[in-house]
Amino acid sequence: MATYDAKLINQAIDSVVEKHSPRGNRIGWLMIASIFVEAWDLYSISFVLIFLEKIYHPSSWLLGMVGAAVQGGAVIGAVVGGWLTDRLGRRTVFLGTMLMFFVVGIAQAFSPNMGVLTVLRFILGIPLGMDIANGYTYIMESVQRGHRDVMGNRWQFVFAVGEVFSIAVVLLFLVLHVPYGPMWRVILGLSGVWALILFFLRRELPETVIWLIQKGRFKEAKRTAEEMYGDDLDMLPDEDVEVPEVHLGGFLREIRKDRTRWRASIFGWIAGFMQSSEFSTFGFYLPVLFVLLGVSDVTTTDFITLLIYLVAVISGWVGPALVLKIGQRKLSMYGFGIVFVALIGAAVAIFAKALIILPIAAAVMLWGHYWDAENVMTIPSMVAPARYRGTASGFSYIWVKIPGFLSTFLYPKFFDAIGKGGATLFTAIFPLIGLLAAIFILPEVYRFKGES
Known part of the structure; x- marks a missing residue:
């Protein structure tokens, strides 16, 4: 067996990251497509809560918990998924999360009461968090340097598409006069259908070359690199090596060794918390906004919401393209501003x-939000050392999901306590902190190149 050589491994990884592969781009799009499932799971519930309330008459606390449960489960999934991604491999975790999505997603539709639905949605959040951590690892290791920045930032575009599609389905059911009982079950159960479709699209995905290199599985890495990039990585020996296992505790120590990595990661965590907070609070506020305007009809409210989210779809598509011209730092500054x-x-x-x-x-708020939210996962995942990339992606997603859970669960009470105007002013604190972090903490990391 050949001898472990860290410099040789870094050389091979740098060679792969610089290469373009149409197959790598396809993998990137498949990863981004999984965001559609997450968007459906996260936001379809917000459009059926009114039906659940009319049928089951839950307390405000239980209603809030049903909406927030998936966010809480995602916190656990992000931690576990990131660690498993680095430990077991990207492909194993990726396919496993889709199977979990399918089983639990379908099970939602058969919930006998709100309590069971809350538990199932919490469990559903676990593969959701795992999938994001794993998917970003795949993107950063399958798409060429420079283009991976753009691909990673596209997650908000697919989020917006998922939101628009879920609203459109609810509107269609309302127009067809589908009873509330079957309606909420079909809408939530559809998440399992989307997951099953993605599972079949992904079933032949290869393991990433970079993970194989990091694990010392050189023979498989060389074969996969030849298939994807036409490069047999001739700098590597034709035999496997034993590579020292990495430990979770070494993640933070490792990224602190590089000032750019450390500052970019800190920004990602701060920005993730702030963009999630601004959206979760204002997302609750939107239905109230329409009530203020005298719109009380559910169908009309959903239609106006659909129009506003169409603006978000456009913003989500434009933002990644701007990275090529203005970089990640200015995109964050403009978005939060x-x-x-x-x-x-x-x-x-x-x-x-x-x-x-x-x-x-x-x-306007949603236009800016879909810019400031685009790179909060891209940046920490991109700058992380390859051996800790899954862990870095999972750790970053924690800072997106914790405020999502707290805001969805607690903000309605807070909103009632301080009033509509006061709540809106309070929410403005979040983008202000994000803007200051982009100005004073974030270095420009577009096309980041660091030791693997």
Whole structure:
């Protein structure tokens, strides 16, 4: 057996990251496509809560917990999924999460009561968190340097598509006068169908060349690299080597050795918390906004929401393309800045009772949000050493899901306590902190190149 050589491994990994492969791009899109399943699971519930309330008459606490449960499960899934991704491999975890999505997603549709639904949605959040951690690892190791920045940032575009699609399905059911009982079961159960489709699309995915190299499985790495990139990695020996196992505790020590890695990671964690907080709180606020305008009909409310999220779809597509011209740092600055201004404008409109401005402010806010949220997973995953990339992606996603859980669960009570205008002003704190972090903490990391 050949001798372990860290410099040789780094040389091979750097060679792979610089190469373009159409198959690698396809893998990247398959990873991004899984965000559709997450978007459906996260946000379809928000459009059926009104039906659940009419059928089961739950307490406000139980209703909030049903909406937030999947976020709580995702925190656990992000931690476990990141560790398993580095330990067992990208492919094993990736296929496993889709099977879990399918089983638990379908099971939601057969929940006998709100309590069981809450438990199932918490369990559903576990593969959700695992999939994001694993998917970003796949993107960073399958797509060429420079292009992986763009591919990673596309997750918000697919999020917006998932949200629009879920609203459209609810609207269709309402127009067809489908009873509330069957409606919520079909809508939530559809997540299992989407997961099954993705499972079949992914079933022949190869393991990433970079993970195989890191694990010393050189023979398989050389064969896979030849198939994907036309490069047999001739710098590596034709036999496997024993590579020392990495430990979870070494992750933070490793990224602190490099100033750029450390500052970029810290920014990712801060920005993830802030963008999730601004969205989860304002996401709750949108239905109230329409009530203020005198819109009480469910169908009309969903239609207006659909129009606003179409703006988010456009923003989610434009943002990644801008990275090629302005970089990651300016994209974050512009995104958080737009959200901050939009929320201040919304607060002023509420206090001045100029309520016609609120839908415009909501659309502007979402435009900025889909820029500031795009790179909070891309940046920490991209700058992480390859041997800790799954762990880095999972750790970063924790900072997205914790505020998502807390905001969804607690914000309705907070909203009632301080009023509509005060709540909107308070929400503006989140993008302001994100903007300051982008200005003073984030270095430009577009096309980042560091030792693996």
